[in-house]
Amino acid sequence: MYQALLTRRYLTSKLMPLLAMAAVLLSVATILITWSVMGGFLNALLSSGRTLIGDAFIAWPNVGFAYYEELAEDLEAHPRIEAAAPVIETYGMVRLPDDRVELIQVTGVEVASYSAVTGFGDTLWWKPLDKPTRKDKDRRDPRLDPNNRPVLTEFVENGLAMTRPDPDTGVPLPAGILGVEVTGLNYRTSGGIYIPINGQRALPSGGIESLDLFMPRNGSVGLTLLSLDSTGKPTDPVSRVLPIANEFQSGIYEVDSKTLIAPLDLIQRMLRMEEARRVASEGADDPWGYETDPQTGELRPAVPKATAADPARVTTVLIRGVPGTTPDEVAAIADSIYEQFAARHAGEVPDAFSIQISTWEDRNRTMIAAVKKETALVLVIFGIICFTTVFLVLAIFWSMISEKTRDIGILRALGASTPGVAWLWLRYGAAIGVVGAVLGLVAGWLIVTNINAIHDWLGEVLGPWLSGVLSTISGWFGGDPILINLVIWDPRVYYFVEIPRKVEPGKAAIVFVAGVLTCVLGALIPAVRSARMDPVKSLRFE
Amino acid sequence: MTSHSEHILAVSGLRKTYKLGRVPVPVLHGVDMAVKKREWVAILGASGSGKSTLLHLCGGLDRPDRVKGDQPKPKIVFEGRDIAAMGKRDLDRYRSRNVGFVFQFYHLLPELTVIENVTVGAMIRHGRFGYMAHRGESEKRAKALLESFGLGHRLRHRPAELSGGERQRVAIARALINDPDLLLADEPTGNLDRTTGGAILDAIAEHRARTGLTILMVTHDERIAERADRVVRLADGRVIEGSLPAEIGPSDPEIEVGTMPTPDAPGR
Ligand SMILES: Nc1ncnc2c1ncn2[C@@H]1O[C@H](COP(=O)(O)OP(=O)(O)O)[C@@H](O)[C@H]1O
Numbered sequence: 001m002y003q004a005l006l007t008r009r010y011l012t013s014k015l016m017p018l019l020a021m022a023a024v025l026l027s028v029a030t031i032l033i034t035w036s037v038m039g040g041f042l043n044a045l046l047s048s049g050r051t052l053i054g055d056a057f058i059a060w061p062n063v064g065f066a067y068y069e070e071l072a073e074d075l076e077a078h079p080r081i082e083a084a085a086p087v088i089e090t091y092g093m094v095r096l097p098d099d100r101v102e103l104i105q106v107t108g109v110e111v112a113s114y115s116a117v118t119g120f121g122d123t124l125w126w127k128p129l130d131k132p133t134r135k136d137k138d139r140r141d142p143r144l145d146p147n148n149r150p151v152l153t154e155f156v157e158n159g160l161a162m163t164r165p166d167p168d169t170g171v172p173l174p175a176g177i178l179g180v181e182v183t184g185l186n187y188r189t190s191g192g193i194y195i196p197i198n199g200q201r202a203l204p205s206g207g208i209e210s211l212d213l214f215m216p217r218n219g220s221v222g223l224t225l226l227s228l229d230s231t232g233k234p235t236d237p238v239s240r241v242l243p244i245a246n247e248f249q250s251g252i253y254e255v256d257s258k259t260l261i262a263p264l265d266l267i268q269r270m271l272r273m274e275e276a277r278r279v280a281s282e283g284a285d286d287p288w289g290y291e292t293d294p295q296t297g298e299l300r301p302a303v304p305k306a307t308a309a310d311p312a313r314v315t316t317v318l319i320r321g322v323p324g325t326t327p328d329e330v331a332a333i334a335d336s337i338y339e340q341f342a343a344r345h346a347g348e349v350p351d352a353f354s355i356q357i358s359t360w361e362d363r364n365r366t367m368i369a370a371v372k373k374e375t376a377l378v379l380v381i382f383g384i385i386c387f388t389t390v391f392l393v394l395a396i397f398w399s400m401i402s403e404k405t406r407d408i409g410i411l412r413a414l415g416a417s418t419p420g421v422a423w424l425w426l427r428y429g430a431a432i433g434v435v436g437a438v439l440g441l442v443a444g445w446l447i448v449t450n451i452n453a454i455h456d457w458l459g460e461v462l463g464p465w466l467s468g469v470l471s472t473i474s475g476w477f478g479g480d481p482i483l484i485n486l487v488i489w490d491p492r493v494y495y496f497v498e499i500p501r502k503v504e505p506g507k508a509a510i511v512f513v514a515g516v517l518t519c520v521l522g523a524l525i526p527a528v529r530s531a532r533m534d535p536v537k538s539l540r541f542e
Numbered sequence: 543m544t545s546h547s548e549h550i551l552a553v554s555g556l557r558k559t560y561k562l563g564r565v566p567v568p569v570l571h572g573v574d575m576a577v578k579k580r581e582w583v584a585i586l587g588a589s590g591s592g593k594s595t596l597l598h599l600c601g602g603l604d605r606p607d608r609v610k611g612d613q614p615k616p617k618i619v620f621e622g623r624d625i626a627a628m629g630k631r632d633l634d635r636y637r638s639r640n641v642g643f644v645f646q647f648y649h650l651l652p653e654l655t656v657i658e659n660v661t662v663g664a665m666i667r668h669g670r671f672g673y674m675a676h677r678g679e680s681e682k683r684a685k686a687l688l689e690s691f692g693l694g695h696r697l698r699h700r701p702a703e704l705s706g707g708e709r710q711r712v713a714i715a716r717a718l719i720n721d722p723d724l725l726l727a728d729e730p731t732g733n734l735d736r737t738t739g740g741a742i743l744d745a746i747a748e749h750r751a752r753t754g755l756t757i758l759m760v761t762h763d764e765r766i767a768e769r770a771d772r773v774v775r776l777a778d779g780r781v782i783e784g785s786l787p788a789e790i791g792p793s794d795p796e797i798e799v800g801t802m803p804t805p806d807a808p809g810r
C-alpha cells in the first residue's frame with residue numbers, strides 16, 4: 001500500500017526517472033516502428049504474391065499436364081476453394097519496339113479464370129482514375145485527365161478481353177499484357193506514377209529514330225517461344241507479333257519488368273500444347289504399306305489416320321481459397337484433390353507424388369526468408385541498442401536509492417519488511433516502464449500510421465531547409481552548397497509506392513511487455529540493494 | 543517473578559560491536575536495564591556513549607552481538623518475548639505494532655504530505671489489502687493525533703513547509719499511529735531550541751498522561767532527562783547509574799554502580 005502511494009509521489013516529483021521513462025518510450029517506439037514497417041514490407045510482398053498467383057498452385061513445368069479443366073472443376077467444387085485457373089508458365093523472348101530483345105516470363109491465361117484467382121484485373125495500369133494516387137501530389141498522372149477517359153476505358157476493356165482491334169479492319173486480335181516496366185517507355189516519377197515517354201531506336205547509320213508509340217494504343221512485341229515436340233522436348237522456335245492491350249503493375253519489380261501475359265490458347269498453339277490429333281497409319285513402320293480405299297475398294301498406299309486425340313495441356317493450375325483460408329491450407333486441399341484426380345487418370349497425368357504443389361511463399365522461399373531474416377536481424381540490433389535502457393534504468397535507480405537511503409531506513413523503522421522495500425522499487429520501475437511503454441506505443445503508432453506523411457515532410461520540407469541552411473553556412477566559408485536528401489523511400493527506387501506498414505496488436509503487446517520488463521530488470525539490482533541496506537546507518541545522521 | 547511482568551522491556555547482557563573496516567569498534571559492553579510499564583525512562587549519556595545503538599537494539603532495528611560458547615546470551619525481552627531471538631518477520635511486526643520511533647532529525651518522507659507521513663505507518667502495518675479496510679479508521683486517528691499536536695490545519699502540507707518543531711510533532715504522531723506500547727525517542731529535542739523542545743516534551747507528556755504510554759528516551763541533556771521518571775546513565779557502553787531492577791542486576795561485576803561521570807564528557 002505504501003509502495004503504491006510512494007510510487008505515485010515519486011512519479012510526479014522526481015525528474016531523473018523521467019529520463020528512464022523517455023528511454024523506454026524511445027525504445028518501445030523504435031522497435032514498434034521497425035517491426036511494423038518491416039512486417040508491412042513482408043506483408044506487401046506476400047500479398048502481391050496473392051495478387052499474382054493466388055494462394056497455391058499445382059505445377060508440372062515445361063511439358064504440362066492434361067485434363068486440367070477437369071482438375072479445375074474438381075478444385076472449384078471444394079467448399080474452401082474459390083477459384084482455379086489453368087495457365088501456362090514458360091520463358092520466351094520478346095523483341096521490344098526499340099529492337100531490344102529480352103528474356104521474358106510468359107504466362108498464358110484465360111482472363112476469366114485468371115482474374116478470379118488473382119488480382120489481375122486490378123493490376124491493369126492504364127485505366128481511368130478519379131482520384132490521384134497518394135503520392136501524386138501535383139496530379140501529374142495522365143490517367144486523371146478526363147480527356148483520356150474514353151481511350152483508357154477502351155484499354156481496360158481490351159486488357160480484360162486480351163484483344164486489340166486491328167486498326168484497319170476493327171477485328172479484335174489476340175493481344176498480350178506487358179509488365180509496366182518491360183519496355184522502358186514508361187517513366188516512373190517520384191510520385192509513384194508512370195509518364196509515357198517517346199522511345200528511341202538506334203539506327204545502323206548512327207542516327208536515332210524516335211518511336212511514336214504508346215504500347216496499349218499501337219505497340220506490339222515480337223514473341224518467340226520454343227514449341228514442344230510430341231515428347232515434350234523444346235524444338236523449333238515459333239515467332240509471332242503480339243499486340244499489347246494494356247500494361248500491368250503488380251508491385252514487385254522482378255515481375256513487372258520481366259512478365260508478359262498472353263491468351264492461353266495462343267500460347268498453347270505456339271507451344272503445341274493444344275488439343276491435337278495423334279495420327280498413325282496401319283503398318284506405319286512399312287513405307288510400302290497398302291490399304292484398301294473404303295470408297296473405291298481399290299488398293300492404295302496407306303494413309304495416316306487419327307487414332308487418338310492428345311488433350312490440351314497447361315503447366316500450372318493456380319488456386320485461390322475462400323477468404324480466411326491460408327495458403328498452406330489451400331495447398332493441402334489441392335494435394336488431396338490432385339491425388340483423386342491422378343488416380344482417375346493414372347498413366348495420363350503426373351502422379352500425385354511427383355507433381356509440384358506449393359504456395360507463393362514456398363516458391364519465393366529464398367526472397368521471403370531473406371526479408372524475414374533481415375527483419376529479425378534489425379530487431380535484434382535494435383533490441384541490443386534498447387537493452388542499454390536496462391542499464392540506464394539501473395544507473396538511475398541506483399543513484400535514486402542512494403539518495404533515498406534515509407527514506408528506506410524510515411520505512412524499515414516503521415516496520416516495512418525487506419521484500420516490501422524491494423517491492424517498492426520494483427513497482428516504481430514497473431510504473432515507469434508501463435507509463436513509458438504506453439507513451440512509446442502511442443508515439444510508435446502515431447509515427448507508423450503517419451509514416452508516409454512524416455517521410456514526405458522530411459523529404460520535401462526538412463531536407464531542402466537543412467540544405468539551404470548548410471549551404472548558406474558553407475557559403476560564408478566559400479564552400480560548395482551542401483545538399484541533404486532526406487527522401488529515404490523513393491518510389492523510383494523502391495517498388496511499393498508508399499512505405500508499407502502494419503501495426504499488429506500482438507506485436508504491440510510483445511513490445512509493451514518487453515518495455516515494462518526492461519524497467520523492472522533495470523530496477524531489480526537496485527531494489528535488492530535497497531532491501532539489503534542497513535536501516536540504522538541512514539537514520540543516525542541527517 | 544511478579545515484578546518481572548511489570549517490566550515492559552528488560553535487556554540484559556547487551557553487547558554491540560561495529561566494524562570499521564577490519565577494526566572492531568565495541569560500543570556496548572554488556573548493558574542491563576529495564577523499563578516498567580507506563581514509565582518514562584531517560585537514557586543519559588555523552589555523545590558517542592552508545593545511546594542510539596542501545597535504542598536501535600531495543601527497537602529491533604539492529605541486532606546485538608552473538609556470543610560465543612557458554613557466555614550468557616544477550617536478551618531483549620519485550621512483554622515476555624525475546625526480540626533478540628526473533629526472526630525477521632516477527633521483528634518487522636514488532637517494529638510496526640509494539641514500538642514507535644522518534645528521531646532527532648525527524649526523518650519525515652519529503653514527498654508525502656503531513657497526513658500521509660502519519661498514515662504510512664498504518665499502511666505498513668496492515669499490508670496491501672488490510673489497509674483498505676482500515677483506511678478510514680487510520681486517517682481519522684492520524685487526524686486526531688495531529689490535531690492533538692496542534693497540526694490540524696496543516697494536514698496537506700509537505701514536511702519542507704513546516705518548522706522543526708512542527709516536523710517533530712508529525713514524527714511523533716507517526717510513531718503513535720499504530721498505538722504502540724513503547725515510544726523510543728532518540729534525542730527528540732536535540733535539534734530544537736529550548737522552548738520548542740520543551741513544548742515537544744509537554745506534548746509527549748500530555749499524550750502519556752492520556753494513554754499511559756511507556757517512553758524510553760535518549761538524551762545527552764541533563765535538563766531534558768529531568769522530565770523523565772527515572773534516568774539511566776550510560777558511559778562508554780555501560781550503564782553506570784540508574785535504578786536497575788534487582789532481579790536482573792549488572793552482568794559485568796566489574797562495573798561500579800554509582801560512579802557519576804559528567805554527562806558532557808567526551809565519549810570513550
Ligand atoms: N556503523 C557504525 N560503524 C562504526 N562505528 C559506529 C557505527 N555506528 C555507530 N558507531 C560508533 O558507535 C559509537 C556509539 O554511537 P551512538 O550509539 O550513535 O552514540 P550516541 O547515540 O550515544 O551518540 C560512536 O562512537 C559511533 O562512532
Ligand SMILES: [Mg+2]
Pocket residue numbers: 593594595728
Ligand atoms: Mg545518538
